[in-house]
Amino acid sequence: MVAYNGALSVMYWDLRTGAPKQGVEQRSNVIGILSGDVFEMSTSAEMANYLSKLSTDEAKQSLSSVTNKLVEECQKEYDRNKKIPAEEYKEYVVIQAQAESVWEEAREKADFAMFKPYLEKLVDFNKKFIDYWGYKENKYDTLLHMYEPGMTVKILDDVFGRLRSEIVPLVKSISEAGNQPETDFLYAHFPKDKQKAFTIEILKQMGYNFDAGRLDDTVHPFAIGLNPGDVRITTRYDEKDFRMAVFGTIHEGGHAIYEQNISKELVGTPLCDGTSMGIHESQSLFYENFVSRNASFWKKNLELLKKYSSGQFDDVSVDDYYRAINESKSSLIRIEADELTYPLHIMIRYEIEKGLFNDEIQVEELPQIWNQKYEEYLGIKPDNDGVGVLQDVHWAGGSFGYFPSYALGYMYAAQLKNAMMKELPQFDQLLEEGSLQPIQEWLTANVHQFGKMKEPLEILEKATGEGLNVQYLIDYLQEKYSKIYQLS
Amino acid sequence: MVAYNGALSVMYWDLRTGAPKQGVEQRSNVIGILSGDVFEMSTSAEMANYLSKLSTDEAKQSLSSVTNKLVEECQKEYDRNKKIPAEEYKEYVVIQAQAESVWEEAREKADFAMFKPYLEKLVDFNKKFIDYWGYKENKYDTLLHMYEPGMTVKILDDVFGRLRSEIVPLVKSISEAGNQPETDFLYAHFPKDKQKAFTIEILKQMGYNFDAGRLDDTVHPFAIGLNPGDVRITTRYDEKDFRMAVFGTIHEGGHAIYEQNISKELVGTPLCDGTSMGIHESQSLFYENFVSRNASFWKKNLELLKKYSSGQFDDVSVDDYYRAINESKSSLIRIEADELTYPLHIMIRYEIEKGLFNDEIQVEELPQIWNQKYEEYLGIKPDNDGVGVLQDVHWAGGSFGYFPSYALGYMYAAQLKNAMMKELPQFDQLLEEGSLQPIQEWLTANVHQFGKMKEPLEILEKATGEGLNVQYLIDYLQEKYSKIYQLS
Numbered sequence: 001m002v003a004y005n006g007a008l009s010v011m012y013w014d015l016r017t018g019a020p021k022q023g024v025e026q027r028s029n030v031i032g033i034l035s036g037d038v039f040e041m042s043t044s045a046e047m048a049n050y051l052s053k054l055s056t057d058e059a060k061q062s063l064s065s066v067t068n069k070l071v072e073e074c075q076k077e078y079d080r081n082k083k084i085p086a087e088e089y090k091e092y093v094v095i096q097a098q099a100e101s102v103w104e105e106a107r108e109k110a111d112f113a114m115f116k117p118y119l120e121k122l123v124d125f126n127k128k129f130i131d132y133w134g135y136k137e138n139k140y141d142t143l144l145h146m147y148e149p150g151m152t153v154k155i156l157d158d159v160f161g162r163l164r165s166e167i168v169p170l171v172k173s174i175s176e177a178g179n180q181p182e183t184d185f186l187y188a189h190f191p192k193d194k195q196k197a198f199t200i201e202i203l204k205q206m207g208y209n210f211d212a213g214r215l216d217d218t219v220h221p222f223a224i225g226l227n228p229g230d231v232r233i234t235t236r237y238d239e240k241d242f243r244m245a246v247f248g249t250i251h252e253g254g255h256a257i258y259e260q261n262i263s264k265e266l267v268g269t270p271l272c273d274g275t276s277m278g279i280h281e282s283q284s285l286f287y288e289n290f291v292s293r294n295a296s297f298w299k300k301n302l303e304l305l306k307k308y309s310s311g312q313f314d315d316v317s318v319d320d321y322y323r324a325i326n327e328s329k330s331s332l333i334r335i336e337a338d339e340l341t342y343p344l345h346i347m348i349r350y351e352i353e354k355g356l357f358n359d360e361i362q363v364e365e366l367p368q369i370w371n372q373k374y375e376e377y378l379g380i381k382p383d384n385d386g387v388g389v390l391q392d393v394h395w396a397g398g399s400f401g402y403f404p405s406y407a408l409g410y411m412y413a414a415q416l417k418n419a420m421m422k423e424l425p426q427f428d429q430l431l432e433e434g435s436l437q438p439i440q441e442w443l444t445a446n447v448h449q450f451g452k453m454k455e456p457l458e459i460l461e462k463a464t465g466e467g468l469n470v471q472y473l474i475d476y477l478q479e480k481y482s483k484i485y486q487l488s
Numbered sequence: 489m490v491a492y493n494g495a496l497s498v499m500y501w502d503l504r505t506g507a508p509k510q511g512v513e514q515r516s517n518v519i520g521i522l523s524g525d526v527f528e529m530s531t532s533a534e535m536a537n538y539l540s541k542l543s544t545d546e547a548k549q550s551l552s553s554v555t556n557k558l559v560e561e562c563q564k565e566y567d568r569n570k571k572i573p574a575e576e577y578k579e580y581v582v583i584q585a586q587a588e589s590v591w592e593e594a595r596e597k598a599d600f601a602m603f604k605p606y607l608e609k610l611v612d613f614n615k616k617f618i619d620y621w622g623y624k625e626n627k628y629d630t631l632l633h634m635y636e637p638g639m640t641v642k643i644l645d646d647v648f649g650r651l652r653s654e655i656v657p658l659v660k661s662i663s664e665a666g667n668q669p670e671t672d673f674l675y676a677h678f679p680k681d682k683q684k685a686f687t688i689e690i691l692k693q694m695g696y697n698f699d700a701g702r703l704d705d706t707v708h709p710f711a712i713g714l715n716p717g718d719v720r721i722t723t724r725y726d727e728k729d730f731r732m733a734v735f736g737t738i739h740e741g742g743h744a745i746y747e748q749n750i751s752k753e754l755v756g757t758p759l760c761d762g763t764s765m766g767i768h769e770s771q772s773l774f775y776e777n778f779v780s781r782n783a784s785f786w787k788k789n790l791e792l793l794k795k796y797s798s799g800q801f802d803d804v805s806v807d808d809y810y811r812a813i814n815e816s817k818s819s820l821i822r823i824e825a826d827e828l829t830y831p832l833h834i835m836i837r838y839e840i841e842k843g844l845f846n847d848e849i850q851v852e853e854l855p856q857i858w859n860q861k862y863e864e865y866l867g868i869k870p871d872n873d874g875v876g877v878l879q880d881v882h883w884a885g886g887s888f889g890y891f892p893s894y895a896l897g898y899m900y901a902a903q904l905k906n907a908m909m910k911e912l913p914q915f916d917q918l919l920e921e922g923s924l925q926p927i928q929e930w931l932t933a934n935v936h937q938f939g940k941m942k943e944p945l946e947i948l949e950k951a952t953g954e955g956l957n958v959q960y961l962i963d964y965l966q967e968k969y970s971k972i973y974q975l976s
Contacts, residue, residue, distance in 0.1 A: 003521035006514070007495040014498055022700040023718025026494070026755055033491035212510040230511025267514055 002268055004038045009226045017216040017234060042074070043081045051075050069453055070269050083132040092125045096398050103396035110386030112367050115396070120363045122398045123356055130357065140357040143401030147277040148408060150457045153354060156404055159411060159470040160347050166474045168377055170481060171341055174328050175379060177485040181323035188312035190242040198308035199235070199249045202301065206287060207440035208233070208253045212260050215249070223252040225259030227267055232256070242309070243325065247288055254287035255280055257440060261448035271452040277402065279447065279456045281409025282416060286443065289339050289410070290417045295322040296431035323484055330378040332387045340477055341378060346407035348373045353400050412460055414473035416446070419464040490756055492526045497714045505704040505722060530562070531569045539563050557941050558757050571620040580613045584886050591884035598874030600855050603884070608851045610886045611844055618845065628845040631889030635765040636896060638945045641842060644892055647899060647958040648835050654962045656865055658969060659829055662816050663867060665973040669811035676800035678730040686796035687723070687737045690789065694775060695928035696721070696741045700748050703737070711740040713747030715755055720744070730797070731813065735776055742775035743768055745928060749936035759940040765890065767935065767944045769897025770904060774931065777827050777898070778905045783810040784919035811972055818866040820875045828965055829866060834895040836861040841888050900948055902961035904934070907952040
C-alpha cells in the first residue's frame with residue numbers, strides 16, 4: 001500500500017508540474033486503478049486477518065512500538081472505510097465529483113442557489129457517516145479527528161473564543177491607526193528567474209535539502225513527500241509581487257523540511273508522514289510567520305534580496321521593509337489574508353461547520369450567516385457569494401473539519417516557538433546570522449522525527465510541557481502588531 | 489497491468505530527469521513491488537484461465553481483432569515468463585544485477601577477465617532459457633524474437649552479408665579520399681538554452697505534439713510513451729558540439745512521433761506500444777538520417793540554426809554544412825559512429841552473438857574476435873577492451889539478440905523511404921519548405937497507427953510491397969557518400 005501510494009504521489013506531482021494535457025485522461029484511469037487497489041487492500045479480508053492477529057494483547061507485547069502503531073493506523077483506516085456501506089460510499093463519490101464541478105461554476109457566477117442542493121447532500125452524507133463512525137461528546141468531533149486526531153469542539157471553543165476576543169479589537173485598532181506602512185515598493189517588476197534564484201538561497205538557509213527534494217513551478221503551490229529522501233516543493237511566481245513566490249515557498253519549505261526529517265526507521269510504513277494537518281501546518285507557519293516575517297531574518301536577507309531584485313529595495317530600510325511585509329488589513333479572501341486576520345477567517349468556517357453538524361444551522365442560511373460573521377469579526381462584508389461563502393473548494397470536496405487545522409497549526413507554531421526560546425534564547429541572533437540549523441534541529445528533535453508515531457497533542461505536550469495554550473499566539477500578535485502600528 | 493506499467497513509466501522518467509538522489513533507494517523498492525505485481529499478474533492462475541477461455545476457436549470468432557491480438561500478446565508473455573523455473577529466474581536476476589555493476593568497473597579498468605565469469609553465466613542462463621522456450625531453425629532466433637518477432641538468422645545472414653560486402657569497400661575508399669569535409673565550425677560554443685530553443689522549433693516542424701509530450705534534460709537521452717497523449721523526449725546538451733542535442737532530439741522525436749500516433753483504440757491495452765525494437769528504430773532513424781541528414785532539410789533550417797547560434801555558421805554554405813554533418817570516419821565506439829559505419833558495428837555484435845549461442849564461439853575468445861573484426865570491417869583496432877568488447881551495457885544486462893534491431897531499423901527506414909517516394913515524390917521539396925506533415929501522415933498511415941496490432945515484417949510488407957530488402961539502404965549509402973566524397 002505504501003508503494004502504491006508512492007507511485008500515486010509521483011503521478012500527482014507530475015500532473016501538476018507540466019504533464020502533457022492530452023495524457024491526462026488515461027492518467028486518470030491509471031490513478032483510479034491504483035487508488036482502487038489501495039482501498040481494496042485497506043479493507044480486504046487479508047487486512048482484517050492481519051489486524052485481528054496483530055491486535056491481541058499477546059501480539060502487542062511481542063511487536064515493536066513501530067509495528068504496534070502501524071497496526072493501530074491500519075485499524076483506524078479499516079474502520080473508517082469499512083463502516084460505510086459500499087453502495088453509499090460510491091454514491092457519495094459521485095456527488096463529490098459533481099459538487100466540485102458545480103461549485104466551480106457557482107463560484108464564478110456567485111450563485112449560491114446553484115451549489116446549495118449539492119452542499120446539502122454532502123452535509124447529509126457526512127451526517128450519516130458520523131452515525132456510522134460514532135461520536136463521543138460532539139458530532140463534529142468525529143470530522144475533526146479525520147484531520148486532527150484528539151481535537152475536540154470543547155478545546156476549540158475555548159481557544160477560538162479567547163483568540164477572537166483579543167484579535168477582533170486589535171484588527172479594529174489597526175484599521176483606525178494613522179501610521180499605515182508604505183508598501184508601493186513591493187510591487188515593482190521582479191523577474192521570475194531572479195525570484196527563483198533568491199528563493200533557492202532562502203530554502204538552503206532554512207535547511208531544505210536539495211539532495212532530497214526539488215523545486216518546480218505549478219499553478220497551486222504544494223509540497224509533497226514521496227519519502228524522506230524525496231520531498232518536493234512547487235511554487236508560482238508573480239513578477240509584480242515577489243511575495244507570492246518568496247513567502248509561498250518558505251511556507252511549503254516548512255512542510256517539506258518536516259517530511260525530510262521524519263525518522264528513517266519509518267520509511268516504507270504508513271507512519272512515515274506528518275501526524276496531522278495541524279502539526280503539518282505548524283511547521284509551514286513556523287517558517288513563514290515566526291522566521292520569515294521576523295525583522296531579524298531580514299537584517300540578513302534584505303541585502304540578499306537587493307542583489308537579486310532590480311533596484312526596487314535600494315532605498316528601503318529593514319524597518320520599512322519589515323512593516324511593509326507585515327501590513328495587516330481585513331480582506332474577504334482567506335488565502336490572501338495576512339497573519340493577524342487569518343485566524344478570523346478560519347473561526348468563521350469553524351463556527352459554521354460546527355453549527356451544520358449539530359443541526360443548529362441549515363445550509364440555506366449559510367450566505368447570510370457568513371456575511372454577518374465577516375462584518376462582525378473583520379468589519380467587512382462580501383458584495384457577493386463568489387467572494388464570500390463560495391470562495392473555498394473544501395466543502396465542495398466534502399472536507400468538513402479540515403479548516404480548523406489551519407488555525408491550530410498557527411497556535412501550535414506560536415507555542416512551539418515559545419518553548420524553543422527557552423532552549424534557543426539567541427533565536428533572533430540566529431536569524432540575523434542566517435544560521436537556521438539549530439532551529440531546524442530543534443523542530444526535528446521535537447516534531448519532525450516522530451512522523452505518525454505520536455498524536456498531535458502528544459507532540460505538543462512533550463515539546464512544550466503543556467496542552468494547547470492559545471496565549472502564546474495572542475501574545476505574539478498583540479506585541480508584534482502594537483509595535484508595528486504603534487498602538488498605545 | 490497496463491495501469492501499473494504506466495505508473496512505472498512515470499517513475500522511470502522521473503528518476504532520469506531530476507529525481508532527488510536520496511529518494512532513489514525507496515523509489516527502487518516501489519518499482520520492485522509494482523514490477524513484481526505485474527509479473528505475478530502476467531503469470532497468474534487468473535491469467536491462465538483468461539487465456540484458455542479466450543483462445544478457443546469459438547471465443548476467437550466472437551472477439552474483436554484487438555482482443556484476439558491482445559490475448560495472443562498475453563499468451564506470448566505468459567509462456568515466456570512461465571516456462572523458466574521461478575528459482576532459476578531469480579538466480580538469473582541476481583547475476584544480472586551483479587554483472588551490470590561488475591561491467592561498469594571492468595569497462596573503466598579495461599579488464600575483460602574481471603567481467604568474463606559473469607558474462608559466461610549470463611550466456612549459459614540464456615542458453616538454458618532457449619531450451620525452455622524452444623527454437624525452430626537456429627537457437628539464436630529465439631533471442632532475436634524477443635526484440636524482433638519473426639526475424640531469423642537466415643534473413644539476417646543474407647542482408648548483413650550483402651550490406652557488409654558493399655559498405656566495407658565504401659568505407660575504405662572514403663578513408664583514402666582526398667577531399668575530406670571541413671568540420672571546424674561545428675565545434676564553436678553554442679549556449680544550451682539556444683540549442684534547446686532551436687531543437688523545439690525542429691520538433692514542432694517534425695510534427696511532434698507538445699500537448700502530448702514534453703522535452704527534458706537527462707544524461708542518457710530516451711523517449712518514453714506513457715500513452716499516445718503523453719510521450720516524452722529527453723536529451724542532453726554539449727555546448728561545444730550542438731550535434732549531440734540536435735540530432736539526438738530528432739532521433740528521439742522520431743520514436744516519440746511513432747507512439748503519439750498509435751491508434752487511440754489501443755489505449756489501455758498492451759498493444760498500445762511500438763511493435764518491435766526494429767520498427768521503433770526505423771522511425772527514429774527515418775527522421776535522423778533520411779530527414780535531418782538530407783541537404784534539402786538544411787536549405788530551410790540552416791537559416792534558422794544561424795538565428796539561434798552565435799555566428800558559428802555565418803560563413804557556412806548549405807553544401808559545406810551538409811558535408812560536415814555527414815562526415816564519415818571509422819571509429820571504435822558504436823554510439824559515436826556515423827550513419828555509414830554504424831551498421832558495421834552492429835554486424836560485429838550480431839556475428840559474435842550468433843556464434844555464442846550456436847556454440848561456435850566461447851566467451852573467452854571475445855576480445856580477440858572483437859578486435860579482429862574491427863580491423864577487418866572498419867580498418868581500426870581498439871587499444872584496450874574498454875573501448876572494445878566492453879563498451880556496451882547490453883550484454884551485462886543479458887540483452888542478447890537486441891543489437892540487430894538497430895541495423896534492422898536502418899534497413900526498414902531506407903525501404904520505407906523508397907516506398908514513400910512513390911507517393912510523395914516531392915519529398916525533398918517538402919523538406920525545403922519545412923512541410924513535414926505529409927511525411928508524418930504517411931508514416932502514421934503505414935506504421936504508427938497499428939501499434940502492436942501487426943508484426944514488424946507484416947508492416948514492412950504492407951507498406952512497401954515486399955519483404956526485407958537491404959538494397960534500398962545500400963543504394964542510399966552508395967549514392968550519398970560517393971557524392972559527398974566525390975568517389976569515381
